[in-house]
Amino acid sequence: MHASAGTAAAGPVEGRAPMRVISASLIGSALEWYDFFIYGSAAAIVFGPLFFADFDPATGTLVALATFGVGFLARPLGGIFFGHLGDRLGRKPVLVITLILVGAGTALIGVLPTYAQIGVWAPILLVTLRLVQGFAAGAEYSGAVLLLVENAPEGRRGLWGSFAPMGVSVGMMLASGAFALVSALPEEAFMSWGWRLPFLASLLLVAVGFWVRLKLAETAVFEEVQAKRNAEAKVEKAPLIAAIVREPRNFLVVLGARLAENGLGYLFPVFGLSYVVNTLGFDRQTALTSLMMGYVVQLVMIVAFSALSDRVGRRPVYMFGALFSAALAFPFFAMLHTLDPFWVTIAFVLALGIGNAAMFGPQAAYFSELFGPKHRFSGFAFARELGSIIAGGPAPALSAALVAWASGSSWPVAIYAIVLGVVTAFSVWAGPETYKDDIRAELAGGAVDEPPLRRAAVAA
Structure with missing residues (x-):
């Protein structure tokens, strides 16, 4: 029987250091996405002429954005590999390893020679390091959430x-902010060495995150899983297979829920930045500042929407975010076309601070609650990162291709955004509500590995 929140054991944080847990997760996630978005910004602005110089400017930008998507191809593989380790050995060792790999890949991009210096080896090395980033990032966020x-x-x-x-x-x-600062450099300085500084700065985050994570204890839930395994002398050999076989509907819910959150999470900021700067001719530094304001608002609203999901449920908050993002698609590009700094900022604030925040905030708890603790890391990481291949990876390049096909018009991209939002809203609607579920349920009273949907039905 699935226990309700009211009958669950005392909070897992008892006897631990809450601020250490929070800071370890926050710093690691900040590093992962600092690194990923630094690459996205560089792909939108500088990688075309520096690493793909044989192409005309428009094609070079398109190819550079395509390499942004390459990192997503490695993410599910990283999710499988590190998710398996996380379910078998623990959350902590995985979090330390992935932090180092993501940071090292980013810093090495900052010292890469360009196409003018070593020819075709420049884009080959760039793509290789992007794959290293993606492989490690495939489990970094999932581990931080768990x-x-x-x-x-x-x-x-x-x-x-x-x-x-x-x-x-x-x-x-x-x-x-880093790219806005280096963009203020003279053009020649920015293109020769200025763009490298944000990549090299990731080493600072790696150092801080490594120090914090080494001092972490394992999660209380994983310790209970290990104790139960030791008592039964039984180890689940393939946690990912268990997650897919025992909770197939929830696995599909994660895939569908990722479409708008991840796809539009890259379409609006990464492609939107490229579109307003390269297609519409908006000032690069002003565009980056507007985008940064969107993330400032998102930072606050993620907490608000996540706390709301503890009161009203994950599904209604998530569906609101998906449908709001769909409704914003055409107005977003209309605001960009004004080339007014105020409306460009409002466009990014609405896309990131409302639509994306309402999905991204509750997603952490929701995806965790959809899988049992013995295979939670594997199921969460693989399903989430498989969704990245379908949604986030191709979104910027596909959007650029759609604009090129439409002779510079943004309407096909807006329709694409609407489709992503509607499909995600339907997927979450079709899934279970989990906010009152006991996250340790399969450890207690014979409910071992029973899918959340079935547990919810029994509880009802």
């Missing part, structure tokens, strides 16, 4: 889980 959610007090998993997506906003805000 560290929070599995240590959260009952009834506050949404709020606690929000610190991981807050880290994402912090990382993206830092990335936007």
Whole structure:
């Protein structure tokens, strides 16, 4: 029988250091997404002429944005590999390894020779390091979320889980700010060495995150899983297969829920930045500042929407975000076309601070609650990152291709955004509500590995 929140065990954070748990998750997520968005900003602005110089400017930008999507191809593989380790060995060792890999890949991009210096090896090395980033990032966010959610007090998993997506906003805000600062350099300095500084700065986040994560304890939920395994002398050999076979509907819910959150989470800021600067001719530094304001608002609203999901449920908040994003599609591009700094800022604020925040905030707790603790890391990481291939990875390049096909018009991209939002809203509507579920349920009273949908039905 699935226990309700009211009958669950005392909060997992008892006897632990809540601020250490929160800071470890937030810093790691900030690093991962600082690194990923630094790459996205560079792909939109500088990688075309520096690494794909054989192409005309428009095609070079398109190819550079395509390499942004390459990182997503490695993410599910990283989710499988590190998710398996996380379910078998623990959350902590995975979080330390992925932090180092993501940071190292980013810093090395900052010292890469360009096409003019080493020819075709420049884009080859760029793509290779992008794959390293993606492989490690495939489990970094999932691990950071589980560290929070599995240590959260009952009834506050949404709020606690929000610190991981807050880290994402912090990382993206830092990335936007870093690029805005180096964009103020003279053009020649920016294109020769200025763009490298944000990549090299990631080493600072790696150092801080590594120090914090080494001092972490394992999550209370994983310790209980290990104790049960030791008592039964039984180890689940393939946690990912268990997650898919035992909870197939929830696996599909995660895939569908990712479409708008991840796809539009890259379409609006990454493609939107490229579109307003390269197609519409808007000032680059002003555009980056507007984007950074969007992330500032998102940072606050992620907490608000996550806390709201603890009160009214994950599904209504998530569906609101998906439908709001769909409704915003045409107005977003209309505001960009004004070339007015005020309306460009409003466009990014609405897209990131309302639409994306309402999905991204509750997602941390929701995806964790959809899988049982013995295979939670594998199911969460793989399903989430598989959704990245379908949604986030191709979104900027596909959007650029649609604009090229429409001779510079944005209407096909707006329709694409609407489709993503509607499909996500339907997927979440078709899924279970989980905010009152006991996250340790499969550890108690014979309910081992029973799918959340079935547990909810029994509880009802």
